[in-house]
Amino acid sequence: MELEYQIQGPYLILKVGKELDHHRAEQIRQIIEGISRERTIKNIIFDFSDTVFMDSSGVGLIISRYRDLSMDGGSVCAAGVCPAVEKLFYVSGLHKIIGVYPEVEDIIHGQK
């Protein structure tokens, strides 16, 4: 399964996929590493619009990217989070450290 991603200005937008577990988190981590070998990533938007499941592996993935990027003045955001995933954001405290928006466009057009 190929991960869909696109680069729009300073944003790397990643489609999280249906289920963000350890298996998927590992795939996404490798894709991000691959891209960062060729160009500098400043901001990442995790697009959750197709995602119905996440566990702590997803939390780990996002926190680590946040840690990497925020040191260089970048950011990590999430968009299109469904109620089941949102619950995980709250229980883990993730919602306090990263921005959560209804849609990817809200981040791209709202934060410039």
Add this chain to the structure above:
Amino acid sequence: MGKNEMKVIFESCSENESFARMVIAAFAARLDPTLEELADIKTAVSEAVTNSIIHGYGGGEGSIEMRGMIDGMEVTVEIVDFGVGIEDIPKAMEPMFTTRPDIDRSGMGFAFMEAFMDELKVESEPGKGTKVCMKKRLSEV
């Protein structure tokens, strides 16, 4: 609703995380759980199976056993591995504690199991393996 039992054994590989979630969801479905209850159980199972794969077997080969029991409206799930075991269980269960920050682990696996299930019990012996036993009581409709 009565009683029911099942047991599946699968290889320790990350593809089987979603398999384990599907199996437990299908097993619990006869109790007509709410979407949220089902998501809670799937998350907890995902955490326990992932722990066995990453920590129990260190990403190597091994087999994982998942047992499910239904008694009335209560679902019990046991995830058993025969891997390295846990030296210090209370330490391992502390939120944010992880032995593998190098591979992006959040250290929240046990915290999620505790948050999403009604009971959590962890038994482990170094060198022998780990058994995680979780219970959830579903609401009557």
